[in-house]
Amino acid sequence: MPALPLDEAGKYVAAAYLVFLALILIYVAIMGAKLARIDRELSELAELAEGNRQPATGPPSADAGADQGARGGAEGKMFEREPSSREELV
Amino acid sequence: MKVPSLRANAIAATLILSAGFALVFFYAPLDADQGFIQKIFYLHVPLAMSSLAGFVAGGICAIAHLRTGDPRWDARSYVAIHLSIIFGVGVLITGSIWAHASWGKWWVWDEPTLVSFLIVFLLYATYYPLRYAIEDRDRQARYASVFAITAGAFVPLNFVAVRMAQSLVHPRVFATANGGLPGSMLLTFLVCLAGMALLWLALVRFELAAKSASASLSRLRRALEGEPQVPAPGSRVAPGVPSSATSVT
Numbered sequence: 255m256p257a258l259p260l261d262e263a264g265k266y267v268a269a270a271y272l273v274f275l276a277l278i279l280i281y282v283a284i285m286g287a288k289l290a291r292i293d294r295e296l297s298e299l300a301e302l303a304e305g306n307r308q309p310a311t312g313p314p315s316a317d318a319g320a321d322q323g324a325r326g327g328a329e330g331k332m333f334e335r336e337p338s339s340r341e342e343l344v
Numbered sequence: 345m346k347v348p349s350l351r352a353n354a355i356a357a358t359l360i361l362s363a364g365f366a367l368v369f370f371y372a373p374l375d376a377d378q379g380f381i382q383k384i385f386y387l388h389v390p391l392a393m394s395s396l397a398g399f400v401a402g403g404i405c406a407i408a409h410l411r412t413g414d415p416r417w418d419a420r421s422y423v424a425i426h427l428s429i430i431f432g433v434g435v436l437i438t439g440s441i442w443a444h445a446s447w448g449k450w451w452v453w454d455e456p457t458l459v460s461f462l463i464v465f466l467l468y469a470t471y472y473p474l475r476y477a478i479e480d481r482d483r484q485a486r487y488a489s490v491f492a493i494t495a496g497a498f499v500p501l502n503f504v505a506v507r508m509a510q511s512l513v514h515p516r517v518f519a520t521a522n523g524g525l526p527g528s529m530l531l532t533f534l535v536c537l538a539g540m541a542l543l544w545l546a547l548v549r550f551e552l553a554a555k556s557a558s559a560s561l562s563r564l565r566r567a568l569e570g571e572p573q574v575p576a577p578g579s580r581v582a583p584g585v586p587s588s589a590t591s592v593t
Contacts, residue, residue, distance in 0.1 A: 263380035266445035270384045270438040271365075274391070277434050281547065285554055292557050299561070302568050 350553060354546040361539030364532065372532040381445045386533055388438040390540035391431050392461065396499050398428030398544055399468060403496020406489035418485040421492050423551045425471055427544055432465045456509040460502050467495050 348356075368386045375382035402424035409417035439458065440450045452458060474491055478484040525533060 263445060266381055266441050267383045270387055270441045273437045273441070274387055274434055277430065278543075281430060285550060288554055288558070292554070292561055295561050295565070299564055299568060306568065 350546065350549045353542060353549060357539060357542035357546045360535060361543055364536035364539045367532040367535055372529050373526070375529075378446060381442065384438055384442040384445075386536045388435060388442060389533070390537040391438065392435045393537060394540045394544045395428045395431035395435055396464070396503065397541070398424050398431065398548075399464065399499050400496050402428065403493045403499075406492035406496070409485065409489045410493070415485060418489060419552060419555060420548075421489060422475075423548050423555070425468060425492060427548050427551065429465070429468055429471075431544060432461075432468070435461065436465065456506045460506045464495075464499060464502055467498065471495075 364386065368383055372383075372386070374380060402421045405417045405421035405424060408414070409421060439461075443452065443458075444450050471488065471491060475484055475488045478487055524530070
């Protein structure tokens, strides 16, 4: 079979490469939407954790401040711990 | 052996695939027989090879899952098959485009290469219904692994059978006799293949990382809300992915 002329073959070649590009873009868009949902849920959980911490906080005093600082540090580490597992993957 | 980070993997995939496509259009000579339409070969064949290798990799991960019982291997098997199916869609569409340009038909049913790939693709398309028809997570993982191993073993057998078949129309580019690709075309093809394989690997690791983050988030939510640490039965979510799931794949 003789080769197609360039102007005709070019359309097919462009279509094939555009299909590939579209597939990758659709996949990345879907994954991006999932990551956005994870980010949103993470923000909700951060607010939930901060809400849980508020009632336990007493009037400011030197001891309470130290206690809060210690707990805040622990919670901070807890939140650092989870993202760190993600970051080590990236 | 230190596994490169996902970021390094993604950058390498982007650079090598871009270089490969640049070689396709600016370095590789026009095919004497097919002309410009042959440029689809540099996309279609690496996609097909990555897809089929991914199906086999999914089977190997499934073997590791059945041997160790580690859910991370199940997750790797699931994601490998998932990405290979997506690549398979690309193979079928780009192949059809080439077929229409070259043969004047979108599909030819008496061509073993096309039909065998379609059979493999449809076989793996049943992976999802099988998996999500089972509510119990452990059984789901075991059955999915058995499927992945059986289907994964079918892929190389299928490949050999097709190579042995006396095809009339589909080109045999990597001929066993009388040459094959000239050097410049082979180099271009190998760069495209390396880029496509790296892209497949980067996407697998990307999806595993997303699933790992999602699973960690669910655990955190249950811990904060004081719920028991047991996932809901029959969840459509793929296997729970511990954070180190991407370290091997």
